[in-house]
Amino acid sequence: MKRAHLGEFEETVLLTVAILFGNAYGFNIKHEIEKRNQRKVSIGAMRTTLSRLEKKGFLVSELGEATKVRGGKRKRYFKVTPFGKKVLEEVMENRQQLWNAIPGAAFNF
Amino acid sequence: MTPKEHKPSPPKKAISLLRWFCRRDLLEDVEGDLHECFDFHVKSKGAGTAKWLFILDVLLLFRPGIIRYFNIFPSLNSNSMLKTHLKISWRNLLKNKNHSLINIGGLASGMAVAMSIGLWIQDELSFNKGHENYDHIARVMQHFILPKPGGSTKWVPVPVGSELEQSFGNDFKYVVTSSHTEDHIISKDNLSFSANGNYMQPDAPEMLTLKMLKGTRTGLGELNAVMLSESLAKKLFGEENPLHKIVKIDLKHEVKVTGIYEDLPKNSEFNDVSFIATWALYVSLNKWLQDSSDSWEYSSIQTFVQLLPHAKMDIVSDKIKNLIHDRREAHKNLRIETSLHPMSKWHLYGDFEDGKNTGGQIQFVWLFGIIGVFVLLLACINFMNLSTASAESRKKEVGIRKAIGSFRSQLIHQFFSESLLVAMVAFVIAFNILIFTLPWFNEVAGKQMDIPLSSPWFWISCIGFTLLTGTIAGSYPALYLSSFQTVKALKGTFRSGKFAAVPRQILIVLQFTVSVTLIVGTIIVYRQIQHTKDRPVGYSRDGLIYLKVNTGDVHKHFEVIRNKLIASGAIREMTESNGSVANYAYGVGGLEWRGKDPDFLDNFHISEISPEYGKTVGWEIVDGRDFSREIISDQKGLVINESAAKMMGLENPVGEIVKWAGKDWTILGVVNNLIVESPYQPILPAAYRLLDWPGNIVSLKISPSQSIRDALEKIEAVFKEYAPGVPFDYKFADEQYARKFNHEVRIGKLASVFAVLAILISCLGLLGLAAFMAKKRTKEIGIRKVVGASVFKLWKLMSKEFVSLVFVSCLIALPIAFFTMKSWLQNYEYRTGVSWWIFVAAGAGALVITLLTVSYQAIKAATASPVDSLRSE
Numbered sequence: 001m002k003r004a005h006l007g008e009f010e011e012t013v014l015l016t017v018a019i020l021f022g023n024a025y026g027f028n029i030k031h032e033i034e035k036r037n038q039r040k041v042s043i044g045a046m047r048t049t050l051s052r053l054e055k056k057g058f059l060v061s062e063l064g065e066a067t068k069v070r071g072g073k074r075k076r077y078f079k080v081t082p083f084g085k086k087v088l089e090e091v092m093e094n095r096q097q098l099w100n101a102i103p104g105a106a107f108n109f
Numbered sequence: 110m111t112p113k114e115h116k117p118s119p120p121k122k123a124i125s126l127l128r129w130f131c132r133r134d135l136l137e138d139v140e141g142d143l144h145e146c147f148d149f150h151v152k153s154k155g156a157g158t159a160k161w162l163f164i165l166d167v168l169l170l171f172r173p174g175i176i177r178y179f180n181i182f183p184s185l186n187s188n189s190m191l192k193t194h195l196k197i198s199w200r201n202l203l204k205n206k207n208h209s210l211i212n213i214g215g216l217a218s219g220m221a222v223a224m225s226i227g228l229w230i231q232d233e234l235s236f237n238k239g240h241e242n243y244d245h246i247a248r249v250m251q252h253f254i255l256p257k258p259g260g261s262t263k264w265v266p267v268p269v270g271s272e273l274e275q276s277f278g279n280d281f282k283y284v285v286t287s288s289h290t291e292d293h294i295i296s297k298d299n300l301s302f303s304a305n306g307n308y309m310q311p312d313a314p315e316m317l318t319l320k321m322l323k324g325t326r327t328g329l330g331e332l333n334a335v336m337l338s339e340s341l342a343k344k345l346f347g348e349e350n351p352l353h354k355i356v357k358i359d360l361k362h363e364v365k366v367t368g369i370y371e372d373l374p375k376n377s378e379f380n381d382v383s384f385i386a387t388w389a390l391y392v393s394l395n396k397w398l399q400d401s402s403d404s405w406e407y408s409s410i411q412t413f414v415q416l417l418p419h420a421k422m423d424i425v426s427d428k429i430k431n432l433i434h435d436r437r438e439a440h441k442n443l444r445i446e447t448s449l450h451p452m453s454k455w456h457l458y459g460d461f462e463d464g465k466n467t468g469g470q471i472q473f474v475w476l477f478g479i480i481g482v483f484v485l486l487l488a489c490i491n492f493m494n495l496s497t498a499s500a501e502s503r504k505k506e507v508g509i510r511k512a513i514g515s516f517r518s519q520l521i522h523q524f525f526s527e528s529l530l531v532a533m534v535a536f537v538i539a540f541n542i543l544i545f546t547l548p549w550f551n552e553v554a555g556k557q558m559d560i561p562l563s564s565p566w567f568w569i570s571c572i573g574f575t576l577l578t579g580t581i582a583g584s585y586p587a588l589y590l591s592s593f594q595t596v597k598a599l600k601g602t603f604r605s606g607k608f609a610a611v612p613r614q615i616l617i618v619l620q621f622t623v624s625v626t627l628i629v630g631t632i633i634v635y636r637q638i639q640h641t642k643d644r645p646v647g648y649s650r651d652g653l654i655y656l657k658v659n660t661g662d663v664h665k666h667f668e669v670i671r672n673k674l675i676a677s678g679a680i681r682e683m684t685e686s687n688g689s690v691a692n693y694a695y696g697v698g699g700l701e702w703r704g705k706d707p708d709f710l711d712n713f714h715i716s717e718i719s720p721e722y723g724k725t726v727g728w729e730i731v732d733g734r735d736f737s738r739e740i741i742s743d744q745k746g747l748v749i750n751e752s753a754a755k756m757m758g759l760e761n762p763v764g765e766i767v768k769w770a771g772k773d774w775t776i777l778g779v780v781n782n783l784i785v786e787s788p789y790q791p792i793l794p795a796a797y798r799l800l801d802w803p804g805n806i807v808s809l810k811i812s813p814s815q816s817i818r819d820a821l822e823k824i825e826a827v828f829k830e831y832a833p834g835v836p837f838d839y840k841f842a843d844e845q846y847a848r849k850f851n852h853e854v855r856i857g858k859l860a861s862v863f864a865v866l867a868i869l870i871s872c873l874g875l876l877g878l879a880a881f882m883a884k885k886r887t888k889e890i891g892i893r894k895v896v897g898a899s900v901f902k903l904w905k906l907m908s909k910e911f912v913s914l915v916f917v918s919c920l921i922a923l924p925i926a927f928f929t930m931k932s933w934l935q936n937y938e939y940r941t942g943v944s945w946w947i948f949v950a951a952g953a954g955a956l957v958i959t960l961l962t963v964s965y966q967a968i969k970a971a972t973a974s975p976v977d978s979l980r981s982e
Contacts, residue, residue, distance in 0.1 A: 071144040
């Protein structure tokens with residue numbers, strides 16, 4: 001089976017969306033990544049990644065209710081799809097296999 | 110009351126930028142995220158930093174995936190929209206056939222005029238451009254500044270060329286001395302032709318970049334060399350190779366053909382030069398030239414130069430300003446300036462005043478250019494007027510289109526596609542008109558223009574021109590019609606207000622102002638031509654012919670030929686001369702007579718004649734007597750014209766002695782003024798003397814009792830007998846005289862064609878407008894008729910508006926025409942007046958034409974049965 005490709009940043013975003021289950025929208029995701037990974041994320045970079053992931057079918061989104069904050073703009077909530085979950089698992093398994101394949105002597109410094 | 114907390118807000122500019130470029134489906138949540146981010150930053154870092162971070166974030170959003178799809182190319186949908194637009198336009202055209210006919214017909218004729226004028230201007234501007242060194246070639250001009258009136262001439266003294274080379278050599282690449290372009294006989298064996306040619310120095314072919322078909326450009330090195338144009342070579346040699354063959358010039362001088370060059374194009378100054386012989390040969394043949402080789406007094410040759418690439422034309426021209434003046438010995442009180450006249454200005458800027466280049470043909474380029482633009486503008490105005498007038502009937506369409514969701518921009522597109530369609534159809538028709546009328550236009554304009562079908566520039570400009578016309582013509586209707594308010598247009602309450610017709614009225618006034626001005630202009634040009642044609646010429650042109658004789662044969666047998674021809678009854682009289690009834694032989698100054706003011710600068714035009722001249726041309730002796738063959742001392746006599754007598758200020762000139770060239774001449778008689786050079790100029794002071802060597806012109810007065818054809822046959826037979834080598838190439842004096850008007854007649858013809866077209870197009874427009882007005886007021890007219898209005902009253906009602914508009918145009922046009930034509934007439938010394946009746950006639954004419962045009966529609970509407978117009982509804 002051909003595996004869907006998942007980049008490093010994409011993986012981070014996808015995982016963060018899963019962490020923030022039920023409350024995963026733009027600013028929150030950005031904030032969460034910045035907090036956990038200690039790196040700056042621009043809204044532009046994050047938003048394009050989100051769109052890309054949605055297009056690949058790893059995410060779905062829906063608009064929430066309008067609130068007074070955010071200049072009256074609605075939030076877009078993201079949720080990981082089963083396919084998204086499968087891809088994440090595949091990535092993890094793949095990493096696991098790679099780890100398992102490392103001979104013991106390799107890390108004996 | 111707690112004061113409302115001041116809440117910082119993100120920069121507005123950045124938000125609108127975001128809103129502009131961001132994808133529509135992403136915009137809402139992205140903007141929300143940015144907002145939230147901003148609020149977060151305000152709390153953690155302060156409002157100022159937050160603002161900057163906000164802007165930075167927006168800029169970072171400017172990346173693929175976020176930027177929306179900009180519709181740069183029309184999508185499929187608008188293509189099909191365009192298709193419907195075109196379809197509907199086409200249906201509209203077919204629906205209103207008359208309207209479309211007027212529209213397209215008017216636009217097509219306007220375009221045809223503009224296109225022919227465009228070709229003409231293109232041709233005018235392309236003059237001499239065929240010569241590769243176009244930018245560096247110039248002709249030396251001589252300007253007589255004092256005495257007044259001075260004048261400018263391309264004839265310069267013989268040593269000018271060599272002096273330029275010696276003293277100013279490092280500015281010039283080539284200096285070429287040349288003879289006039291003269292008529293000579295070129296013959297081979299027993300074939301002989303009359304051909305124009307120049308005697309030039311050897312660098313000429315290189316300077317003029319002649320395209321050599323045979324031989325090289327260096328062919329004029331030997332004394333007896335000649336280069337022939339392709340067409341002359343064909344005439345002389347047919348298919349034979351002419352190189353190194355011998356031909357004769359004027360039946361005497363044998364020269365060897367060393368090159369054949371491609372005929373120079375019609376728009377070259379040297380177009381009529383069909384052979385080039387060597388300057389050295391010219392000098393060796395003409396004793397007067399050898400005598401005057403060092404003389405700065407006589408101007409008899411031309412000098413062409415080609416500048417080196419680094420030399421600037423006007424700087425060099427300034428350097429040689431005093432070239433001739435400083436080297437003259439006699440008459441130092443004359444002020445003479447020398448300058449270079451660049452090749453690029455020969456054709457369009459040929460006029461000089463006080464040594465300054467003042468213009469010339471270029472004014473006609475401007476004039477016709479403006480006329481072309483105006484005629485096209487008239488046609489565009491028609492289109493606009495008709496479209497806006499028909500707006501009434503299309504307002505429902507606009508209303509419905511808007512109601513079912515059409516944007517204004519779509520309506521504008523629709524009307525533009527309509528006008529572009531009309532423009533394109535008109536262009537196709539105009540193009541066909543152009544193809545059919547071009548031969549005629551060529552004849553009138555005296556040109557040889559082709560439609561440059563293979564030139565991409567031609568097509569680009571044609572397409573651009575059509576688009577431009579369509580856009581101009583369609584702009585007003587498109588913008589006006591699309592501005593209707595939906596509700597009003599549908600409810601029928603839409604009333605074009607009191608001033609809605611004002612732009613239309615202004616356009617009509619503009620149209621008729623142009624037309625009336627053109628009419629007045631045409632009438633005055635024609636009157637000026639007629640006025641000059643009616644000017645008494647002072648001699649009799651009937652049956653007067655003359656021909657060039659370059660060989661001495663006629664002179665040798667003059668008595669015999671004359672007696673034979675008179676005896677046969679073919680002619681009345683015959684004479685030989687240098688100079689003809691069309692031109693004087695040369696001009697001189699510095700003559701002296703009793704009582705002459707020493708400071709007076711005189712200027713005589715001289716013709717050398719045989720004693721029969723007066724009887725041949727039929728001049729009138731006012732005082733004294735004519736020359737006589739019997740009186741030997743007449744060789745030292747002069748006959749002057751009245752103008753010369755006036756200039757000399759002598760009360761009784763007959764018998765006075767005139768000193769000229771170291772000799773004493775007696776004035777034998779005074780003749781009436783003959784128009785010899787330009788019929789528009791005052792009569793030049795002239796003096797006639799007897800020939801002391803063979804003349805180059807023979808004039809014959811055909812006997813009135815003979816038919817011209819018989820007489821010509823007899824004359825030819827006698828000439829063939831005694832002067833077999835002379836081509837019998839006679840010219841009729843009256844035809845030659847008429848040719849002096851060619852230029853003016855040409856302008857008159859063109860101007861009248863344009864004037865007629867202008868008025869025609871304007872009337873077409875009026876006709877269409879009147880038809881619309883009549884249609885719009887059908888019901889009103891019906892009711893008026895029912896209540897008892899007469900046909901006359903209705904006619905008056907309908908025509909009043911147009912007539913008053915045309916009247917206003919006349920009021921505007923007449924002063925414009927008056928001042929323009931007055932200044933045009935200033936160009937002519939002998940001119941007609943601008944009389945008031947011309948203006949009255951033109952104005953009345955315009956009014957009558959308007960009335961006729963409008964009345965057709967008015968009467969049609971007024972005589973229609975009111976039942977028909979009132980029955981519906």
